[in-house]
Amino acid sequence: MARAANMDSSAARVRQLRPADLDAVTAIDAAAVGRSRRLFFEKRLVTVQADPGRYLTLGAELDGQLVGYAIAHLGKGEFGADFSSAVVEAIGVAPGNQRAGIGEMLMRAMADAARDKGADALYSQVDWTNSALLGFFARTGFELAPRTLFERDIP
Numbered sequence: 142m143a144r145a146a147n148m149d150s151s152a153a154r155v156r157q158l159r160p161a162d163l164d165a166v167t168a169i170d171a172a173a174v175g176r177s178r179r180l181f182f183e184k185r186l187v188t189v190q191a192d193p194g195r196y197l198t199l200g201a202e203l204d205g206q207l208v209g210y211a212i213a214h215l216g217k218g219e220f221g222a223d224f225s226s227a228v229v230e231a232i233g234v235a236p237g238n239q240r241a242g243i244g245e246m247l248m249r250a251m252a253d254a255a256r257d258k259g260a261d262a263l264y265s266q267v268d269w270t271n272s273a274l275l276g277f278f279a280r281t282g283f284e285l286a287p288r289t290l291f292e293r294d295i296p
Contacts, residue, residue: 151242152203152204153201153202153203153208153209153243153246154201154202154203155199155200155201155202155246155247155250156199156200156202157198157199157200158198158199158200158210158212159200160186160190162200162207162210163179163182163183163186165206165207165210166182166200166207166210166233167179167182168235169207169208169209169210169233169234169235170182170231170233172233172235172236173233173236181231182231185212185230185231189212194215194258195214195215195216196212196213196214196215197211197212197213197214197215197227197251197254197255197258198210198211198212199211199212199247199250199251199254201234201238201243201246201247203238203243207235208234208235208237208238208243209232209233209234209235209238209243209244209246209247210231210232210233210247211229211231211232211247211248211250211251212229212230212231212232213227213228213229213230213251213255213263214227214228214230215227215255215258215259215260216228225258225259225260225261226255226260226261226262226263226264227251227254227255227258227260227262227263227264228263228264228265229248229251229263229264229265230265232244232247232248232265234247244277244281245280245281248263248281248282249281251263252282263283264286265278265283
């Protein structure tokens with residue numbers, strides 16, 4: 142049962158994601174992006190299990206139910222950096238639990254876990270038209286990086 146959006150996140154706890162969380166992670170993500178990216182999460186799970194030391198996979202649980210997740214990979218030289226960093230690949234909170242501090246709690250836990258693994262910085266990417274996600278990243282201490290990501294179609 143999802144809590145109302147104005148509920149306090151203090152009852153939630155952060156834990157490692159487990160393979161059994163795949164359905165919940167996929168459902169939370171699909172609610173946010175409007176389509177299922179199950180194959181992405183299935184492939185990520187296989188990769189994480191093969192090399193767990195390179196990934197941070199966190200879940201937020203409330204009343205025994207997964208209500209949020211965050212996944213990052215660790216690396217050195219990511220985005221041109223000459224130090225160790227963690228790249229947040231995916232983060233999501235169930236719609237009924239958004240704006241309750243769950244995402245911020247996950248991001249604090251991600252930063253702590255990344256620091257414990259030797260990372261000096263967190264990075265991520267976001268569609269610049271997604272104002273809600275941009276606002277979330279700003280509230281959690283992210284700022285624009287001094288680099289530009291380019292994209293082009295291949296006809």
